[in-house]
Amino acid sequence: MLINQEDYGKVDLVLKTNMDDKFQVRINKEKCLGCGTCAALMPEAFEMDSEGKSTVKPNQKSSDEMLMVAKSCPTGAIEIYDEADKKVWPE
Ligand code: SF4
Numbered sequence: 001m002l003i004n005q006e007d008y009g010k011v012d013l014v015l016k017t018n019m020d021d022k023f024q025v026r027i028n029k030e031k032c033l034g035c036g037t038c039a040a041l042m043p044e045a046f047e048m049d050s051e052g053k054s055t056v057k058p059n060q061k062s063s064d065e066m067l068m069v070a071k072s073c074p075t076g077a078i079e080i081y082d083e084a085d086k087k088v089w090p091e
Pocket of ligand 1: 038
């Protein structure tokens with residue numbers, strides 16, 4: 001399921017991972033410092049955009065792997081939502 005970005009204002013991103021097609025990962029661009037940690041840890045799933053902010057790439061990572069990287073973000077900018085669109089990380 002793709003996210004209607006209009007519903008999320010400044011929360012950019014849309015993602016798509018295999019994550020059982022239940023979970024979604026979004027980058028909160030306002031919180032992203034552009035440190036590059038996520039892209040360094042998992043270049044298959046994260047990359048930096050032209051403005052120096054992280055974006056999520058289509059990938060086949062598991063929800064556990066994505067959560068591991070999300071937890072490494074110093075600002076909690078990597079947000080994970082369940083299929084009910086409830087934010088499960090950061091808690
Ligand atoms: S780890 Fe967090 S703050 Fe750093 S680039 Fe990734 S999303 Fe942005």
